Amino acid sequence: MTVQYSELIQPERVHGSLYTDPSIFAEELDRIWYRTWVCVGHASEVARPGDYVRKKVAAQDVIMTRSTDGEISLLLNRCAHRGNLVCEDERGNSGSFRCPYHGWTYRNTGEMLGYPYNQGYGGKGKLSLGLGRVPRVDTYQGFVFASFAADGPSLKEHLGAAAGELDRLARLSPEGEVELTAGWLKHRAKANWKLLVENETDGYHPQFVHGSVFSVTGSHIGNLYSDKSTAVTRDLGGGHSENDLRPEFRRMGTPMTWFGTSEAKVPEYVAKMRELHGKQAEEILIEGAPHVMVFPNLFVAEISVFMIQPTAVDETVQNVTAVQLKGAPEMNRRLLSQCVGSVGPAGMLLADDSEMYERNQRGMAARMPEWLDIRRGVGRERVDENGFRVGAANDETGMRGFWSHYRSLMEREDAR
């Protein structure tokens, strides 16, 4: 039966089956995860020739490699002989890979180097086989993206306005580069991936879900999402959205408030940024890092980076790491400890969110009401000077943008 997405996705509500129907999940793999640009990792994870790390694009096991000429490849982790996993380790350094099953050997670009006892194949070089390669690989600010579609929009076109948010993250580094080298934590949630994506820029929940954390730590974050806040939620187009907290930080006007600290705590960093950027340093240090959800799976939450990986209609893995700024060791120590404190194994923020994702999934097993409501703030949205739809800090503007783009991908005639 063909799913009528126009019926399930309406401007102010979405149907519960979108989160629970296995056939819709299967279509999402085809039409979104194995088609559009998906963030896989970061170039800094394979900094040197021969470095490799294992990654996932939904169910696809992918090896991200850097060859001797510096090129980054995304190879499918499947031997061309009998389909065995070629790489087992999560990371390592090897210019070539040898399948443990029958010894077929490949360069880290996927090229076949050879196979044992080659007379059985008529000699050397008789097989035009190699590891599968993700058809399109591109990077932006070091973030590595994969597209399983041989053609389609470029990465730049896909990112659109979200690219500027990644620029904003990179400019916080004195060397203009982000590094994701702190290692990854994997959080498994028994929930549909879209619940996580929607939650990332949902400014309505923090004061409830994270209320206890804010009260014990005296954090000002809750106020940023109150009805009195001047911060906004922005639909950046292309399914991307952000909580733009800059209006609040500008109002406060103090460097490093975005980071919950003062410049006295990171004097070397602040001095270096002022030396580099002159007057513009104040803007950078006041506005801080973005809070942006890049469709469909990259979430930058100021100090942490999340890559969302769906594993089943009701299960998702969130890969989380700390933002590290090249050339800013003083900041990096704090970024790491703040990240661990908020989204680490005993972190206080993600544990709250994970509980909500899973309750959400369980709640949707109930048959009625069938719909989820996404209308918050419809009546007070406006279009900003750049043509983007903007709502209040705690409005569901980002969700509506996500669903509009999701629908356009799922309804495409040529999607299959």
Added chain:
Amino acid sequence: MDQWIIASEFAEVAVSLDTEANGPRLRLTDLRGGRVRYLDALELEALAWLPDERMRELLDPSAGRWSDGRRDG
């Protein structure tokens, strides 16, 4: 004797400096297969200058250890 282990999921090799001969050599021990090879300075220099294409040929399993009709390895 200082020894380093160079290991990946694909191979494990012990590397040490051997000074028993009249001149220094690098001693390589394949920890999985037990095979030992010594490399002198000139051989190491040749390896350093070996074109990538030749290295790729060496990595072909049929090029040595697992070639048809050979019993070594």
